[in-house]
Amino acid sequence: MGIKLSDGLLKSVEKPSRYTGNEWNSIIKDPKTINIRFAFCFPDTYEIGMSHLGMKILYHLLNERQDCYCERVFAPWTDMESKMRENNVPLYSLESKDPIKDFDFVGFTLQYEMSFSNIVNMLDLAGVPILAEERNAGAPFVCAGGPCAYNPEPLADIIDFFMMGEGEEIINEVMDVYGGWKGTGKPREAFLEEIAKIEGIYVPSFYEFTYNEDGTIKEFLPLKPHYPTRIRKRIIKDMDKAYFPDKIVVPYTDIVHDRIMLEIFRGCTRGCRFCQAGFIYRPVREKSPERLLELARKLEESTGYEEISLTSLSTSDYTGLEPLTTGLLEDMEERKVNLSLPSLRIDSFSLDLMEKAQKVRKSGLTFAPEAGTQRLRDVINKGVTEEDLLRAVSLAFNGGWNGVKLYFMLGLPSETLEDVEGIADLAYKVVDVYRNVPKEKKGKGLNVTVSTATFVPKAFTPFQWEPQDSIGNVHEKQMHLKDKIRSRQITYNYHENKLSFMEAVFARGDRRVCKVLVRAWQMGCKFDGWGEHYKYDVWMKAFEECGVDPYFYVTRRRQYDEILPWDHVDVGVSKQYLINESKKALEGKITPNCRVDCGGCGAAALNNGVCG
Amino acid sequence: MVNIRVKFRRGEEVKFISHLDLMKVFERAIRRARLPIAYSQGFNPHPGMVFGLPLSVGVTSEAEYGDFEITDDSLSMNEFIERLNEQLPQGLEVLAAKQRQTKQNIMATISASEYVVMIGTGHECTEKSLKAGIGKYLSQKEIIVKKKTKSGVKDTDIRNMIFDLDFGLQPCGTFNMIKLTMLVSAGSKANLKPELLVESLFEMLGAGYEIDRIHRSKLYVKVQEELLDPMDGKVL
Numbered sequence: 001m002g003i004k005l006s007d008g009l010l011k012s013v014e015k016p017s018r019y020t021g022n023e024w025n026s027i028i029k030d031p032k033t034i035n036i037r038f039a040f041c042f043p044d045t046y047e048i049g050m051s052h053l054g055m056k057i058l059y060h061l062l063n064e065r066q067d068c069y070c071e072r073v074f075a076p077w078t079d080m081e082s083k084m085r086e087n088n089v090p091l092y093s094l095e096s097k098d099p100i101k102d103f104d105f106v107g108f109t110l111q112y113e114m115s116f117s118n119i120v121n122m123l124d125l126a127g128v129p130i131l132a133e134e135r136n137a138g139a140p141f142v143c144a145g146g147p148c149a150y151n152p153e154p155l156a157d158i159i160d161f162f163m164m165g166e167g168e169e170i171i172n173e174v175m176d177v178y179g180g181w182k183g184t185g186k187p188r189e190a191f192l193e194e195i196a197k198i199e200g201i202y203v204p205s206f207y208e209f210t211y212n213e214d215g216t217i218k219e220f221l222p223l224k225p226h227y228p229t230r231i232r233k234r235i236i237k238d239m240d241k242a243y244f245p246d247k248i249v250v251p252y253t254d255i256v257h258d259r260i261m262l263e264i265f266r267g268c269t270r271g272c273r274f275c276q277a278g279f280i281y282r283p284v285r286e287k288s289p290e291r292l293l294e295l296a297r298k299l300e301e302s303t304g305y306e307e308i309s310l311t312s313l314s315t316s317d318y319t320g321l322e323p324l325t326t327g328l329l330e331d332m333e334e335r336k337v338n339l340s341l342p343s344l345r346i347d348s349f350s351l352d353l354m355e356k357a358q359k360v361r362k363s364g365l366t367f368a369p370e371a372g373t374q375r376l377r378d379v380i381n382k383g384v385t386e387e388d389l390l391r392a393v394s395l396a397f398n399g400g401w402n403g404v405k406l407y408f409m410l411g412l413p414s415e416t417l418e419d420v421e422g423i424a425d426l427a428y429k430v431v432d433v434y435r436n437v438p439k440e441k442k443g444k445g446l447n448v449t450v451s452t453a454t455f456v457p458k459a460f461t462p463f464q465w466e467p468q469d470s471i472g473n474v475h476e477k478q479m480h481l482k483d484k485i486r487s488r489q490i491t492y493n494y495h496e497n498k499l500s501f502m503e504a505v506f507a508r509g510d511r512r513v514c515k516v517l518v519r520a521w522q523m524g525c526k527f528d529g530w531g532e533h534y535k536y537d538v539w540m541k542a543f544e545e546c547g548v549d550p551y552f553y554v555t556r557r558r559q560y561d562e563i564l565p566w567d568h569v570d571v572g573v574s575k576q577y578l579i580n581e582s583k584k585a586l587e588g589k590i591t592p593n594c595r596v597d598c599g600g601c602g603a604a605a606l607n608n609g610v611c612g
Numbered sequence: 613m614v615n616i617r618v619k620f621r622r623g624e625e626v627k628f629i630s631h632l633d634l635m636k637v638f639e640r641a642i643r644r645a646r647l648p649i650a651y652s653q654g655f656n657p658h659p660g661m662v663f664g665l666p667l668s669v670g671v672t673s674e675a676e677y678g679d680f681e682i683t684d685d686s687l688s689m690n691e692f693i694e695r696l697n698e699q700l701p702q703g704l705e706v707l708a709a710k711q712r713q714t715k716q717n718i719m720a721t722i723s724a725s726e727y728v729v730m731i732g733t734g735h736e737c738t739e740k741s742l743k744a745g746i747g748k749y750l751s752q753k754e755i756i757v758k759k760k761t762k763s764g765v766k767d768t769d770i771r772n773m774i775f776d777l778d779f780g781l782q783p784c785g786t787f788n789m790i791k792l793t794m795l796v797s798a799g800s801k802a803n804l805k806p807e808l809l810v811e812s813l814f815e816m817l818g819a820g821y822e823i824d825r826i827h828r829s830k831l832y833v834k835v836q837e838e839l840l841d842p843m844d845g846k847v848l
Contacts, residue, residue: 007825011670016628024640024701250640252629304640304699335643336657 002097003089013080017252018046021094024250025302027063027070031096035067035182036175039093039100039140041108043118044529046074050249051257053311054146055109058167060245068175071095072249073106075118078527081125091126101127104178106140108159110148113506114499114529116155119144120521123158130518132160132205137188143174150233150280151459151566154509154517156204161192164200164569165233166266168243173198196227200234202569203227209511209565215552217510217563232570233280235606239266239287244295247302259307259340260299262292264324267603268313269594269611273381273585274370274412276458277313279578280571282603283611284594289320293327300337308332309340316345317595325353346392351399364403364447365396371412372422378588379414381581386426394433402443404430410477410494411455411469414586420477423450424484431489450485451493452478454500458507459566460573462581465558468504471497498536502528504554510565513553516546572603613650616680616692617712619843622673625703631666638663638678641699647692648684664718664831664842665725665798668805673828674707675726677718677842712848721847724775724839725798726830727806731790735819739781742790745817746777757812770812773797773804789824798831 010016031037040059042049049055055072062070071093076084084091090099100106106128108119120130128142129135135142144155145163152162163170174195181191195201206227210218222229236242244263251258267284268277296308308328312318328339339357344350346365369384371377377384393404408423427450434446454474457463469477478494485492505513520542527533543550558564560579567575577600584591591599594611598604604611622634629637639659642649651657660681667673682692689709696706737745749755752771759768776795781788792813796804806826814821832839833847840847 007670008822010628015630016669017630017633020625020628022625022702024637252626252633252637254633301644304643306639306643336651 003092003099004097005089006087009083009087009089013083014077015046015253018074019076019080019094021072021097023252024304025247026072026095026249027060028095029063029069031069031098034069036065036069036105036178037098037103038062038068038070038105038107038175039073039103040070041073041100041106041119041122042075043108043110043115043122044075044527045077046251047253047255049074050251050255052109052111053261053263054167056245056248056261057243058171060248061168061243062171062175064243065172065175067179069095071098071103073100073122075122075527076125078533081121084125091122099126101140103140104182106142108142108144108146110144110146110155112529113148113154113503114534116148116506116517117521117525117528119155119158120518121526124521131157133157135160135188141178141188141191145171147276147280148506150569150571151508152202152204152569153209153511153565154506154513156511157514157518159204160188161195162202162204162231163234164202164231165571166236167234168236170198170200170234174201199232202231204511207568215549216558217565220563220568230568230570233572233606235283235572236266236285237607239285240291246295246298248299250303250305257309258305259309260296260303260305261309261311262296262299263287264292264310264312264315264318264320266312267611269317270314270383271381271581271591271594271599272370272383273379273462273581274409274455274458276461279460279573279601281313282572282601283607284317285607285611286319289324289327292320292324293331296328297331300332300335306336307338307340309342311342313343314345315341315343316347316350322349325357329356346396348395351395355399364405364449365393365401366405366407367392368407369426370407370409371415371419372408372424372426373419375588376412376415376419376422378590379585380412381585381590383590383593386429389426390429390433393430394437397434397437397442400441400443402434402445403447403449405449405451406430408450408452409455410452410481411474411497411500413455413463413466415469415477417477417480420481421484423452423481427485427490428487431487434489446489448487448490449493450481450490452481453495454497456500456504456507459564460571460578462578462585464508464564464578465560465562465582467555467557468501470555471501474500495531499528499531499534501550501554502534502536502539505550508565509553512548516542516548519546572601572606574602577601614682614685614687615712616682616689616709617718617843617848618678618680618693618696618706619708620676620678621703621705621707622667622676623703623705624672626701627667627670627672627703630669631663635661635663637701637704641696641701641704642680644699645695647695648682648687650681650683662717662719665722665803667828668826671826671828675828675831677722677831679712679717708843710843710848714848718833718842720800721833722799722831722842723797723801723834724795724832725828726793726795726832728827728829729792729794729806729810730824730826731792731810731814731821732784732824733788733790733814733819733821734786735788735817735821737781737788737790737819742779742781746779746813749813749816750774750777755812757808759808770804770808773802774809777809790821793829795830 141160144159149162192203196203212218265286267281370382457466474497523538650660662679664677693706754769755771758765778793780791
C-alpha cells in the first residue's frame with residue numbers, strides 16, 4: 001500500500017536510488033502480519049546514515065522479532081524534499097514506502113548535534129506533530145538514542161522518550177511492553193509510565209526544571225515521586241554474546257563507509273580529557289578474535305563486500321589484534337577482500353600490518369597529536385610525546401610513505417599562542433625527519449597536512465565546565481598559525497568556526513534551547529552539518545527572537561557545584577572523577593591509561609566491576 | 613579461461629540505479645555466488661566484466677548484455693545462470709548465457725537499439741492523423757535537434773539515426789496514450805536517445821506530451837551490414 005512516486009519525480013532528483021530501497025539484504029515483510037512498526041530514522045542523508053553501524057545492528061535486531069517490522073528512513077536531500085512537499089508526498093520508509101506517521105515508533109539516532117534541525121524537519125515532512133505534547137492517540141511515539149542522547153534536554157520538548165546507552169537489550173524490552181499496551185485502549189501516558197520503569201528510559205515530560213535568577217538550574221524535579229531521578233545508561237556486558245547481524249544491507253549507490261564494519265570493542269582506555277566518546281562508552285569490552293573471525297566470514301558471504309574495516313575508538317588497543325588480523329588476512333586472501341585498519345597507532349608492528357593488509361599506494365598516514373606542545377598535550381591527557389610522533393613518522397618515511405596528516409584542536413583549555421606556534425614547530429620537525437631519511441628509502445615529494453578543528457566542550461568530560469574559546473579568538477589563532485606555516489611542503493587546513501559555536505550550544509544546552517531549535521527550523525535551518533546549508537545568522541536571529549542567550553551556554557565557565565542539565569543521566573563515570581580530572585588537567589598532570597592503572601572512574605560498576 | 617555473454621533484464625525495481633552502480637551490483641552478486649570470475653592483475657584487481665550500452669536512469673530493459681570472463685572451463689551455462697540469479701536483487705535477472713569465441717566485446721560492437729516509449733498527450737489524435745504525422749516526420753531530409761555533448765549543446769541531424777518508427781494509439785479518457793516503437797542508432801559511433809526523437813516529433817506535430825515510460829526491447833550488433841542479436845551464433 002506504499003506511496004507511489006512518479007518516474008518524473010524520481011528522474012528529476014539527484015541519485016534517486018537513495019529513495020527507492022530494494023537493496024540486497026533489506027528486509028521485506030508483509031505489514032499485515034506485523035503488530036509493531038518501527039521507523040528507524042537517521043537525521044542525515046542516505047550516504048551518511050547507511051554508514052552507521054548502530055543502525056545496522058538495531059535494524060536487523062528488531063527485524064528478528066516476528067511481531068516487529070523495522071524500516072529505514074533518511075533525510076531526503078533538499079531537491080527531493082521540495083519535490084515531496086510540492087507533490088504532497090509525506091516522509092515514507094524505504095522498505096514498504098508507507099508513510100511513517102502511521103507507524104508505532106519513529107526513532108532517531110543522535111550522532112551529532114548539528115543534525116537536530118533535520119529531526120524537526122523530518123517530523124514535519126512526515127506529518128507527525130513536532131512537539132511531544134501535541135501528539136495524541138494514534139500518533140507514533142517519537143524516541144531517540146545514541147551519544148547525543150546523554151544530554152537529552154535540547155530535544156526534551158520533541159522526543160517522547162530517550163533510550164540511554166547501548167540499545168541491543170533496552171529496545172527489545174520497550175517493544176515487549178508496547179506489545180502488551182497496544183490495543184488495550186489505555187492512554188499514551190500509560191505506556192510511558194510503564195517503560196519509565198525500565199533502566200535507561202528517560203521520559204522528559206515526567207520532569208521539570210526550575211532556574212535560578214542567574215539562569216543556572218535550581219532544581220530537577222520528577223513530577224511524581226516514583227519517577228527515577230537518575231537514569232542509568234545500559235551496556236552490553238558480554239560482547240561475544242551480544243547480537244550482531246550476520247548480514248547487512250548492501251546499498252546500490254556509493255555511501256561513505258561502503259564496507260563490512262567489524263566492531264572489535266566498545267569503550268576506550270585512554271582517557272583523553274576532551275573526548276566524549278572516551279568517557280560515555282566506558283567500560284572497555286572486547287569481542288574475541290574467534291567471534292570476530294566467524295562474523296567476518298558470515299558477513300563476507302552474505303554481502304559480497306570487497307573490504308572489511310575494523311571499528312573501534314582505538315584499533316591498536318585491542319588485545320587480540322595480532323591473532324585477529326593474522327586470521328583475517330588468511331581467510332580473506334583467497335576472496336580478495338581488503339582489510340582496512342583505521343585509528344592505528346604507528347609503530348613497526350602496525351606498519352608491517354598495513355603493508356600486508358592494504359594493497360594500496362603508500363600515500364598518507366594520519367596522526368592526531370591534538371595539541372602543539374607537551375604542556376597542552378598533558379592538559380588534555382593525550383598520551384603522545386613529540387618523540388613518539390617523530391619516531392613514528394621516521395618509521396613511516398623509511399618504509400616509503402611520503403604523506404602525513406596531522407590533526408590538532410584549537411581553543412583547548414589553557415591554550416596560549418605558544419601552544420599554537422607549537423603546532424607549526426611540530427610540522428617543521430616532521431619535515432626535518434623526512435629530510436634525514438636516505439633518498440633510496442623514502443617516497444618522492446613530501447606532503448604534510450596540518451588540520452585544526454575548533455574544540456567543543458562536551459558533557460561527561462572533564463572539560464564540561466570549561467568555556468569555549470570565542471569565534472574571534474580562534475580565528476586569530478588560525479591566522480597566526482597560517483602565518484607561521486610558510487613551507488611549500490606543509491598545507492594548513494582550517495574551517496570557519498561558527499559551526500563549532502552552535503555545536504557548543506547544543507552539546508551543553510538545557511531545555512530552554514529546544515524552542516530555539518524549532519524556531520530556527522521554521523526560519524529555514526536544516527542540514528546544518530553541511531557547510532552550504534548552515535545559516536549562522538539565521539540561528540542567531542532565532543536565539544534573539546526566543547530571548548535565549550547562546551553565550552550563556554558557550555562561553556560561560558560553570559562552577560563545580562552547579563547543577564548541569566545532564567546531571568540526572570548516569571553514564572557510569574562519576575561527577576567527582578570528572579572534577580578530579582578537570583583539576584588535574586589544569587595542573588598539567590596526566591592520568592595513566594586504564595590498563596596501566598585503574599583511575600576509579602566508576603564505570604566498572606556497570607560491568608560487575610570489571611573493565612576490558 | 614571462458615568468455616561468456618549474458619543477456620539480462622532490468623526491471624522497475626532497479627531502473628533508478630546508475631550504470632556504475634549496476635556494475636558494483638553484479639560484482640558483489642558474483643562474489644556472493646562464488647562464481648570463478650577472472651580478476652585483472654595489479655594493485656586494484658578488477659573483475660573481468662564488460663557491459664553493453666549504458667541504460668539511462670529510469671529506463672527498464674529486457675535486452676541488456678554483459679561479457680564475463682571466468683576461470684573454470686567446466687562450469688555449465690545453466691549453473692552460471694542459476695547461481696548468479698540467486699544472488700541478484702529483485703528486478704535483475706539473467707535470461708540467457710552463452711560462451712563466446714569472438715574477441716570483440718559487447719561494448720564495442722553495439723550499433724542499434726529498439727525502444728518502446730509510452731507517451732501521454734492531451735492533443736487530439738487519431739490513427740490516421742498520427743500515421744500521416746509520422747510519415748511526414750520520416751520523410752524529412754534532415755531532422756535537426758539540439759544534442760548535449762561533452763563540449764556543449766550542438767545542432768545534430770538525427771534522421772540517419774532512425775531506422776524504423778512505428779506507433780500504436782490507446783485512447784485513455786481525455787488523454788491519448790501513444791506507444792512508439794523505434795529502432796535507432798546506439799553505441800559509441802552514433803547514439804540516439806529516445807527522448808530526443810520524441811521531442812523533435814512532437815515539436816513537428818505541435819503537440820504537448822509527457823513521456824510515461826521508456827523500455828529497451830532489443831539491442832543489436834552489426835556484422836557485415838547486418839543487424840543481429842548479440843546472442844546470435846554468427847556474432848559469438
